[in-house]
Amino acid sequence: MPEEQVVEDATDEEIFEAVQKMCHPKENMKINGGDDDEGAAPQEPKPTRKEALQAISTLRKCLEDIDSLFAQKLELGLATFGRETRLEASKELVSTSITD
CATH class of the missing domain: 1.10.12 (Lyase 2-enoyl-coa Hydratase; Chain  A, domain 2)
Known part of the structure; x- marks a missing residue:
């Protein structure tokens, strides 16, 4: 399904929810599928x-x-x-x- 068609079929509420998810990714981590950096090695501390x-x-x-x-x-x-x-x-x- 082309992207234009998906946007045309979307309701105002669906568009609003999609924008909210993009604007607040940390708050919506569980909704968005979690943090992509999970399992990544912890960052080393900055040298003195x-x-x-x-x-x-x-x-x-x-x-x-x-x-x-x-x-x-x-x-x-x-x-x-x-x-x-x-x-x-x-x-x-x-x-x-x-x-x-």
């Missing part, structure tokens, strides 16, 4: 800033002996990432006074 900076340090050591445009671009990207990571960390610091 320290772990990310250690990885950058390791990669930079590997790039020391490579003289190519790719290595230069990668080193620039790693330096930028490291700087942004440190800047983000500094924004989270809270000022204190010596009497605190």
